[in-house]
Amino acid sequence: MTQQQPAEFTESKRGISAHLEAEVRQRMSDFAEAFKSMNINKIMSFYADDVVAFDMTPPLQFVGKASYRKSWEKMMPMMKSTDLFEMQDVKIHVNGDLAFVHCLSHMIGTTSDNQSIDSWVRYTGGFRKINGAWMIVHEQISVPVDMETNKALMDLKPEPTAIH
Amino acid sequence: MTQQQPAEFTESKRGISAHLEAEVRQRMSDFAEAFKSMNINKIMSFYADDVVAFDMTPPLQFVGKASYRKSWEKMMPMMKSTDLFEMQDVKIHVNGDLAFVHCLSHMIGTTSDNQSIDSWVRYTGGFRKINGAWMIVHEQISVPVDMETNKALMDLKPEPTAIH
Numbered sequence: 545m546t547q548q549q550p551a552e553f554t555e556s557k558r559g560i561s562a563h564l565e566a567e568v569r570q571r572m573s574d575f576a577e578a579f580k581s582m583n584i585n586k587i588m589s590f591y592a593d594d595v596v597a598f599d600m601t602p603p604l605q606f607v608g609k610a611s612y613r614k615s616w617e618k619m620m621p622m623m624k625s626t627d628l629f630e631m632q633d634v635k636i637h638v639n640g641d642l643a644f645v646h647c648l649s650h651m652i653g654t655t656s657d658n659q660s661i662d663s664w665v666r667y668t669g670g671f672r673k674i675n676g677a678w679m680i681v682h683e684q685i686s687v688p689v690d691m692e693t694n695k696a697l698m699d700l701k702p703e704p705t706a707i708h
Numbered sequence: 709m710t711q712q713q714p715a716e717f718t719e720s721k722r723g724i725s726a727h728l729e730a731e732v733r734q735r736m737s738d739f740a741e742a743f744k745s746m747n748i749n750k751i752m753s754f755y756a757d758d759v760v761a762f763d764m765t766p767p768l769q770f771v772g773k774a775s776y777r778k779s780w781e782k783m784m785p786m787m788k789s790t791d792l793f794e795m796q797d798v799k800i801h802v803n804g805d806l807a808f809v810h811c812l813s814h815m816i817g818t819t820s821d822n823q824s825i826d827s828w829v830r831y832t833g834g835f836r837k838i839n840g841a842w843m844i845v846h847e848q849i850s851v852p853v854d855m856e857t858n859k860a861l862m863d864l865k866p867e868p869t870a871i872h
Contacts, residue, residue, distance in 0.1 A: 601855060602854070604812055633760075637834060642801055666768055668834070668848045697766055702767075
């Protein structure tokens with residue numbers, strides 16, 4: 545006897561997966577809006593209490609929402625405005641109440657001392673559906689390093705190798 | 709009628725989850741062994757064909773195993789030996805055939821021009837079970853940046869905020 549699932553089962557599974565993927569995509573889009581608004585309470589509402597974050601700035605990791613919030617509170621006053629915050633090459637992996645995503649994130653803005661920023665960073669996020677909402681339980685944000693000079697490469701642009 | 713699952717179902721679900729977590733943990737441990745052996749074929753056998761990697765070095769992303777292999781082939785000859793490769797604060801999230809992990813990774817070694825390396829990096833990995841094996845479909849590896857000097861902070865040590 546074959547163990548293969550009937551076609552309608554596979555179709556239904558695929559439908560659920562596409563539905564969950566759309567939920568996570570919407571959540572990321574809502575996060576981008578919160579980021580642009582620079583409202584820390586709104587931004588923090590996306591994080592689980594036990595989030596572990598590997599941020600652009602030290603230390604190596606922030607453990608817990610209260611600790612991570614302090615990093616956001618330090619960073620936000622350094623920005624005057626965020627004019628663009630877009631995600632490219634977004635890939636979403638989802639199964640049941642677990643998901644992880646990765647993308648390249650493009651920010652254009654102005655710092656509080658009137659410097660222009662136009663930067664691409666790599667973003668990986670881990671999500672869990674908790675009480676019906678997709679919460680960020682982990683994230684890592686970074687740029688690559690020039691190993692000769694030890695400089696962080698803040699001005700790299702994506703190559704034309706878009707993910708389909 | 710209550711929709712709650714009977715206790716034995718919950719227990720069984722927890723058992724499956726612990727079993728899958730152990731599988732992923734073993735896979736990470738096997739990867740660490742492959743890394744220490746500096747055998748590129750062994751290392752590459754952990755990656756899915758369509759892996760997307762955000763590595764320490766540019767470009768922003770490597771799309772596909774063939775492209776990522778080139779980065780490993782460039783990096784490996786720069787190392788003479790890897791004396792220690794350990795993961796700390798390992799957290800594994802798993803559901804069915806999907807998992808993501810994060811940890812702090814500690815490497816001690818010697819470069820081909822006899823420089824000592826003793827470095828901590830942040831590691832996030834996304835796994836999918838493909839044909840019975842947990843394959844890395846995504847990873848991001850980085851260190852934080854000193855925003856004043858734009859230097860990559862290669863000599864940070866973990867703070868005593870270990871994850872339990």
